[in-house]
Amino acid sequence: MRKANARQRILDTATQLFHQKGYATVGINEIISTAETAKATFYQHFPSKEALGEAWLQSVHDRSEDSRADILSDPETACVKVREYFQELRKFLKKGSFRGCPYTNTSAVIPAMADGGEPLHCQVVDHKKSIRRFFHKLATQITSEKPEAKRLGDILFLLYSGATTEAQNLRSLWPVDVAMAEADAQCAKFSKKR
Amino acid sequence: MRKANARQRILDTATQLFHQKGYATVGINEIISTAETAKATFYQHFPSKEALGEAWLQSVHDRSEDSRADILSDPETACVKVREYFQELRKFLKKGSFRGCPYTNTSAVIPAMADGGEPLHCQVVDHKKSIRRFFHKLATQITSEKPEAKRLGDILFLLYSGATTEAQNLRSLWPVDVAMAEADAQCAKFSKKR
Amino acid sequence: MRKANARQRILDTATQLFHQKGYATVGINEIISTAETAKATFYQHFPSKEALGEAWLQSVHDRSEDSRADILSDPETACVKVREYFQELRKFLKKGSFRGCPYTNTSAVIPAMADGGEPLHCQVVDHKKSIRRFFHKLATQITSEKPEAKRLGDILFLLYSGATTEAQNLRSLWPVDVAMAEADAQCAKFSKKR
Amino acid sequence: MRKANARQRILDTATQLFHQKGYATVGINEIISTAETAKATFYQHFPSKEALGEAWLQSVHDRSEDSRADILSDPETACVKVREYFQELRKFLKKGSFRGCPYTNTSAVIPAMADGGEPLHCQVVDHKKSIRRFFHKLATQITSEKPEAKRLGDILFLLYSGATTEAQNLRSLWPVDVAMAEADAQCAKFSKKR
DNA sequence: GATGAATGAGTCTTCATTCAT
């Protein structure tokens, strides 16, 4: 029994379970028994379930930021980069039995009434803004006109989001393929204008 | 104090609570206390929480089908109808404190492993297919070429979904506005070609 | 839908279900749904579940009294009659998937503390006394000496009870066969002495 | 106020309550409130009510096995040992307000349809077989002829069971006294033949 | 740094019974 790195084992387990079943559906009992940790050990590392949720979303965010940074530093055209990002989404969905965006899925379970104070919701907003910024950056490389770039970025962002959402709902990949094709077309359109 | 119409009161309460907080987050206790009903009364009308969930999604589906039928029977151009549908989404989100699609939110809480057997997931798929069909119908009225119509319909569907998802995530209406503008542009583009 | 004789239908259903699953395990919901009766109809005929239980045990008692009367009026020797009674037990157990004495099974579920007041327990006692009397009657026909007859009757009674109990516990018929053989031997022994 | 030894307290409480009122009649609530334990504490130690039932029957079995082992190791004749065993039954019934065999009482509440798979029923069978073996052992010490020993053992077993059952039903000890006397007679009879 | 035992409030569901019609 490798009892070291309890914290990491818990976080890894939570990453998998939260993603597959949703934050609200998974209890800490399931997490600690899967991670083979004692309950008290869990609370030594995370003050609460919500804290674990935050750590989880943070780690997802970090990884996905890295991936976007990789793409940005690629020696490719922006259009190709956009395509790459959709390709990654495709792989991600296939690997994870069609479970889509962890943030959107978590957001589904955070009541709206609260006036923006809950940490989990803040992370959702931050993450989404970061993705939007990513698309804006790429859009700026495609068209130099600011308002057009903003519009293009937003459209790519929404296509990406819709594809993710509906791929999960329908447990199918066609939404990604359609969104990718349209993203391509949009990039091409704005490129030509340049 | 005997109450009449318990079933309806329960369904109405559930409609509101499930939508605001999510199917998994709301317990039967909250529902019956809000609906001012006894627990056993609840189970006289619904064999289980899941059955209530099904009834809820069904009623949402029926209402939304009606709304789409209304739009279809409007004496307007298809392009206008598309705009109308996005306008309705806008109103819906504003009224419901930015809670988006009940189906997507419910889907977030259904583990993916199950082999498509769960009734709730089936309803998600049915509903989504119905919306997609709606957009295909409109697209067919915009362009007569079949492959183009299919593509246009799918794009509108994804824009609509993305707008709904991100409006909820960001608690903002800009995604709807951007999606609506782009939907408009797409309709115009395909219309011209005709 | 033959809605007449609701009372009888309920009693018949209860007879079957109580015997198979035990008085405590079967709920009225199961009874009325099996009997295809409304709940209020049930309470029109029986003031409570316990009242139904009493009616059930009473009807079982009546039938079993009849059967014993039949045997008593048989133009056979008492020894043969004893055998017949064990034979009937054998058939009863086979037919009823090894569920034994309804009275004993019900008694298992009546707490002992109550000081003899519960109607169900009274019926248990009455029924058992009746069976004991039956064996005493037969024993008197086998041996005319009063104390010996009493002893023989009691032994037959206990063998009969033990066979019934263990046939149910072990879901086997060997206890009946062994008890029947021993009953036979006892009868023969006391007969010879005469 | 933190309590220690919760598991033992729960098991002890269950032992008493299950025996007095029957496994089906006693709910977890009654057990935990009597044992002064929290509900979650109960489920920390027993995964389900049935598991507690199994632990209970097991502990009863263990104690009764010990008691039979004690009797077997007694430096007495087998006939005396048989009498001792009936004497113990007498004491047991007196102490426990005439509640008889926990296994028989539990068996009364397990539907027969199940194909022998339920753990509780398996324990019933195991226990009964163990008692039968005990009587066979004693019988073998009384008569060396194998078939006769088997018959004697079975008869003692059935007398014992019948006495237990009817003592509970009638809330009286005469069945034990009669059965004991007859057991004695049987032992004597088979002894003489030797 | 790690743990097993304990907890109160909550989960969904069924109980036997009563009401108005």
Add this chain to the structure above:
DNA sequence: AATGAATGAAGACTCATTCAT
């Protein structure tokens, strides 16, 4: 004579959390 709708109390079980060691 029969019914559908309503009910409070109880059923078994799980939740996220805290304690002493």
